[in-house]
Amino acid sequence: MEMNSLLLIKDYGKITIKLKELMDEHNITRNQLANMINSRFEVINKWYNNEVEKLDLDVLARICYVLNCKVEDIIKYE
Numbered sequence: 001m002e003m004n005s006l007l008l009i010k011d012y013g014k015i016t017i018k019l020k021e022l023m024d025e026h027n028i029t030r031n032q033l034a035n036m037i038n039s040r041f042e043v044i045n046k047w048y049n050n051e052v053e054k055l056d057l058d059v060l061a062r063i064c065y066v067l068n069c070k071v072e073d074i075i076k077y078e
Contacts, residue, residue, distance in 0.1 A: 016076045017050045022067055037062035 023033060034044045039059060046052050047063070055075075064071060 013078055016078055017047055017052055017074060018076055019044075019047045019063065019074055020049070022069060022073060023048065026067055028067075033063070033066065036066045 023030070028036075030041060030044045030048050033039075034041045037044075037059065039062070043056075043059060047059070060071060060074065063069075063074065067073075
């Protein structure tokens with residue numbers, strides 16, 4: 001069985017955070033969401049600007065709960 005190595009794959013895709021679009025649909029600001037999920041503005045700002053390097057699953061769960069959405073509404077693999 002041959003396994004692909006990341007060193008051999010030129011384009012393995014990327015993960016995109018779509019929180020900005022979802023927040024715009026719900027008319028919620030970054031400050032409001034941070035307060036609603038009991039988090040810091042800086043954390044939400046990174047999610048909002050698609051600058052998350054490592055996913056905090058607890059933050060993701062709280063966002064999904066507050067916005068009444070699914071993980072796939074926020075995270076996209078391209």
